[in-house]
Amino acid sequence: MSFFILILGVALWWGGHLFKRIAPDARARMGKGGKGIVAAVLGVSILLMIFGYRGTEFIPVWFPPAWTVHLNNLMMLIAIFLLGAGSSKGRARTWFRHPMLIGFTIWTVAHLLVNGDLAAIVLFGGLGLWSLTSIFVINRATPEWHRPPAGAVGGDVRLVVITLVVFAVIAGIHSIFVWPFPG
Incomplete structure (x- = not known):
């Protein structure tokens, strides 16, 4: 059920x-x-x-190697940065058309790297497919993209600080359930 x-x-x-x-x-x-x-x-x-x-x-499908935890954490930093870049006032928001959806996709791939059970594949795989589908649907409906004007570097500095704080908060909350760092 x-x-x-x-x-x-x-x-x-x-x-x-x-x-x-x-x-x-x-x-x-x-x-x-x-x-x-x-x-x-x-x-x-x-x-x-x-x-x-x-x-x-828990139905194991594959057994992730230990090194994937390091890659997961790096990818999570990138994902959080991109999720924030979509709303930032700096230059990072001009790098990609869909920074939040790209960040979301990276988040799902990062979690697929460290979770090899069927439920994780359904959850993170399903959400990853949704984010890729959303990018495709948006691009198809509106093929032209006008890059937003770049903001001040201070906006990017603020984004980096917020990314690190959010990562620490997520890791702290996550550690209540599963330790997110190498053992």
């Missing part, structure tokens, strides 16, 4: 995020109230993914 809950959570995540791209007329008819509905669907999807993942039996 937990495995089904996990899959349902991933499916709702996909649906909630892609709804306005797949059914723009239906989303437009919902008006401003639609934002709340979509947010609620996404909130439920996160809860379903958490409870489904935590409740699913």
Whole structure:
């Protein structure tokens, strides 16, 4: 049952995020109230993914080598940086068209590197496929991209500091459940 809950959570995540791209007329008819509905669907999807993942039996598919923990942590720093770059005021936001989705994709790959069980493959693989699909759908709908103007270097310095703080907070919270550093 937990495995089904996990899959349902991933499916709702996909649906909630892609709804306005797949059914723009239906989303437009919902008006401003639609934002709340979509947010609620996404909130439920996160809860379903958490409870489904935590409740699913561990079924090993592959056994990650110990060195992947180092690569995971490096990739997590990059992912957090890119997630923040999408909202930063510095120059980093001009590097990529979809910094947040690229950061999200890196986050999923990093977690696939260190988790070889079936539930992790469904969770992180499903979310990674969603982020790549989102990039494709956005690029197809709006092929032209106008690079935003570069901001001040101070915005990038602030982004680096925030990245390090967020990484430390995530690692601290993560260590309650699974130690995220080499053993």
